[in-house]
Amino acid sequence: LSNVRDSILQACERYGREGFRVLGLAYKDITGDPLINRDDETGMIFLGFILLYDPPKADVKITLDNLENAGVHLKIISGDNEHTVRHTAELIGLPASKVLTGKQLQNIGDDALPTLASQTNLFAEVEPHQKERIIRALSAKGSVVGYLGDGINDAPALKAADVGISVDSGVDVAKEAADIVLLDKDLDVLLQGIMEGRRTFMNTLKYIFITTSANFGNMFSLAGVSLFIPYLPMLPKQVLLLNFLSDVPALFIASDKVDEEALQQPKKWNIRLIRQFMFVFGAQSSVFDFITFGALLLIFKVQESVFQTAWFVESVITEVLILLVIRTTRRAWRSRPSPWLLWAGALVVGLTLLLPYLPFASLLGFVPLPPGLLAGMAGIAVAYALLSEYVKGRFFRVARI
Template sequence: MITKGAFPNIFEACSFAEVEPGKVEDISKIKEQIEKQFEEFSQKGLRTLGLAYKDMDQQKTIKKEQETEMTFLGFLAFFDPPKQDILKTVEDMEKLGISLKIITGDNKFVAISISKDVGLESTRVLTGSEINQIDKEALVQKVNDIDLFAEIEPDQKEHIIEAFKKAGKVVGYLGDGINDASALHAADVGISVDSAADVAKEAADIVLMEKSLEALVEGVKGGRKTFANTLKYVFMATSANFGNMFSMAGASLFLPFLPLLPTQILLTNLLTDFPEMTIATDSVDKEMVQVPRRWDINFIRKFMVVFGITSSLFDYMTFGVLLFVLPGMIEQFRTGWFTESVISASMIVLVIRSRKPFFKSKPGKYLLITTLLTAAVTLLFPFTPFAGPFGFKPLPISVIIIIAAIIGIYVITAELIKRIFYKKIKF
C-alpha cells in the first residue's frame, strides 16, 4: 500500500522510515531530522506532501484504518511560482481599498513564504487548529487583524468568510476547487475561473475567463464606475422630479392658467431624457473609483430635498420674471418656462455629476454632446413649424437673454450649494 497526503497526517501514521534503499529504521531515531527537512521545504514556499508505504498481503479493498505502522519514504515537493505581475496587482488592490487575505490549506510556513512573494509582509497568521480553539465571536474580533489563514479545513473557510461579514466587511472570495464551494456561497461575491471544478463554478457569482487577479482589479474599477454613474442618474432624476413636483403644484395654485399643457410636459420629459440616457457612458472622477462606497438611501433623500428645493426656487423666480415681462401672454409664458425647465435640467447634470467644480471635471463625450444638443433644440424649437401644435410661440430676444441669465445664476448657485453640501454631509 502506498499513501501520499499532507505531511503531518502521513507522518503521524508512520512508525518506520526508509533511510536508504532497503534499509528501514524506527522513525523516532530521525524524527527531528525529517521534521526539520519539512520545515525547510515549506519556508522555501514548496508545497510538500508526505509519501509512505506498507507491505501487505494482496487485498481487494484497503481501509483507512489500515494506514498504521507505515514506513515513511520521503517528500513530494512542488513549487508554484506567483505570476510576475502579482506585486503590481496587489499594490493596485491596496490603492482601491481592497485588503487581500490568503486562506489556504497549506502549512503556515508555506503560507508565509507565499505571502512574501506576493508583497504581503505581515506575519499575522491564524491556523485551522487555532480557529478550533476559539468561539465564533472571538473569530469575528480577530479576522480583521489577520492576513494569513493557514492549515485551514474546507468547512473552516466558510466560518472565516462569515466572520469577516459579521465584522462589517464586504467579502469577495476567489476559489477554484470543490472544497471552495461553501465559501463561494457564503461570500458576498463568489469568484471562480473557467478552469475550476464544475461545483466551484456553479457556486460562484462571477466566473473569470482567465486566472488573473488583474482581471479582478479591472472588474472592481468597472463596477465602481457603473455604481458612480448610477448614483448620478438617481441624484439627477430624484432631485429634478422632486423639484418639478413643487414647481407644478405651486404654479397650479397661484396661476390662473395651467403653467404647461400635458403635451408640453411630455415634450419636456422627452428632451430631458436624452442627456440622462448617456450618463451610463459618462467619465468618472478618479476619486470615485479609488474608494469603495455603499448605497445610502438617507444621503440620496437629503440630496433630493436640497437640490429639488433649489430647482423649485429658480422655477418660481422664472414664473415671476415671465409674468412681469410677458403679462397676459400665456403661450409665451409656457414657452419661457419650457425653455428654462429643459435647459436648466440639462445643464445641471454637468454640475451634479461630479463632486469637483464642474469646470474641473471633464464629462463624457456623449453626455456633453447630448446636453448641448438638447439645449440647442429647446432654444430653437419655438421658432420651428412644430411649435404651433404644441402651443409654443417664439420668445423675444430680451426674454431669451433673461432666461439665459436665470439659468446661469442657477448653475452657479447649484455649484456653491454642492460644495457646502458635500462638506457637511459625508458619503
C-alpha cells in the same frame, strides 16, 4: 528512530518555508489483505518527499498594491501548512507576522472570531468548513466579502461569500458555487471588474440624483404656481416633451467619465443622502422656477402661451446645466464629461431654443419669444448653474458619497 523522525519533520518544515507544498511518500507491503483501512497506515517505510511549487506571477505584487489602494484588503485562506502560506505571503508583499491555523480556529468561539478574523491576513491548515466560518465571521464584522477559489474544498466558502469567484480552469463544483467565473486566471481582471463596477455605481447614482431632484422640483413648482395663475403653467404635451428632451442627455450618463477619487474606495447605497440631495436641489430648482414665474408675470407681463413657452425653454436648459454641474463632486469645469454626454446636452439645448420658431411650434402650444425675454431666461439659467455649483460644494463637504 526518534532522530530520523525529527530530521524528516525538519526537512518538511524547511521545504515549506521555501514555498513548496510537501507530500510525504511511504509504502508498506499488505499483500493478501483485500481491505485497506486507516489501521494499515502504520509501520510504513518512508521513501521521501514530493515537492510541488506554484510560484505567484511576477506582476501580482503590483496588482495587489493596486487592490489595496482601491480599498480591497486581501487575505489568504489555505489548507497548506503554515510555513508555505507565510512564504507565499512574503513573496507577494502581504504582512506575514501573524498566521491563524485550523487547529487554533477550533478553540476560538463564534463571538471572538469576527474581530480576530478581521485582524488576521493569513489562515493556514484550514478545513473546508473552517473557510466558510471565516467568511461568515468577516461578513458579521460588516465587510463585503469576496472569495476566490477553484477547488472542491472552496465550495462552502464560495457559497457563503457575498461574491464567490472561481476560474474557468477550476473544478465544476467550485464554478457552480461561484457567482462569477473568470475566463482569465489573473487578479488584474478582478481589479478591472471592481473598477468597472464602481463606475457603473457612480453613474447610476448621478442619474438618481438628477432625476429625483428634478422631479421633486418640477412637481412642487407646478403645484405652487397653479395657485396664482388661471391657466396651466405648462401643457400636458409640453410636459411630456420636457421629460423626453431632458432624458436624452441623461441616457448618456451610463457612458460618462468618473473622477479618479470617486473610484478609490468602495461605496454603499445611502438612501438618506439621496433624500437629502433631492430636497436640497429640488428646493433650489423650485426657488428659481418661482423667480422665473415672477419675472414672466411681473416684469415681462406675458400671457398664457408665452408663459408656457418661456418656462418650457428655461426648464430644459436648466436641467441640462444642472446635469453638467452635479455629475461630479469637483468644480464642473475641472471634470470633463464624456463627449456623448456633452454633445447630447448641446443638441437638446439647441433644439429647445429653436422649437418656438419652427413651423409646427403651434401644434405643441409654443410661440416665438422676444429677444429680451430670452436674454432674461438665459440670465436666470446662468445664475441657477452658478448657485448650484456653490451649493454642491457645500453639500458634498458635509455629506460624503
